[in-house]
Amino acid sequence: MLELKNVFLERENRVIIKNMSVAFEDNKVYSILGNNGVGKSTLAYIIMGLENYRDHKGDIIFNSKKINDLSVSERSKLGITLVWQEPVRFEGITTREYLTLGGKLKLSNEELLKILNLVGLSEAYLDRIVDSSLSGGERKRIELASALILKPKLVILDEPDSGIDIMSTDMIEAVLNHFKSNGATVLVITHREEIARMTDEAYLMCGGRMLASGTPDEIIAFYKRLCDKCSHTNQPVEEEKRGVGR
């Protein structure tokens, strides 16, 4: 379980995350929706503990342990993983080396193929170099495969479909279900309605805080009614602050 208690982050005298307190349970998939610039990726970086995001106030508690002072690699060792919005490149490393952490993870060909298959890639990709010769969508799939192999306890997917064709929503659903089947807490940052609908519970972010939570249907309806064509992003009006269903 992940708990955030009064998490607050400011940049250049601007509040980016505003006293956020929220808890995410194991074995559950959450979507986080919200307009551009409301703080979704920043929240992901704070949870992951990126170097420039550890100066926040408030506590990050993972499985009853305060992890504020842990580095990214220490958090990774606890089973926390972030799949970035922009897929990374590793010039000179094959997909097989990337997926097995340079051979540290002992995985059979069969296990590797099962995961590649889940993300819609064939065996031929195992010997490809993870560089710009792969398309953005292919690298994103490889990154998702890498996260699946790690069997994280908490995984944050920042726009898991970015760069991936719109027809691949089944693949995204299979990936989410796979994480969940390992008992993980899954946080999915998304702008896509179809992806939010795959999740168990949805949160709507605005002004660096969770404005509303509910079923994906409730939050999508709330978003469409009040946030879709918003002209005052990050400055919610009273009706929005009241949340869902009122």
Ligand SMILES: Nc1ncnc2c1ncn2[C@@H]1O[C@H](COP(=O)(O)OP(=O)(O)OP(=O)(O)O)[C@@H](O)[C@H]1O
């Ligand atoms: N280091 C920084 N210095 C100043 N402002 C920053 C910094 N990092 C983030 N911000 C600002 O914080 C706000 C939240 O950014 P963030 O990337 O978290 O938004 P987001 O909800 O993920 O948006 P998107 O949907 O566009 O990805 C933005 O206005 C951004 O410009």
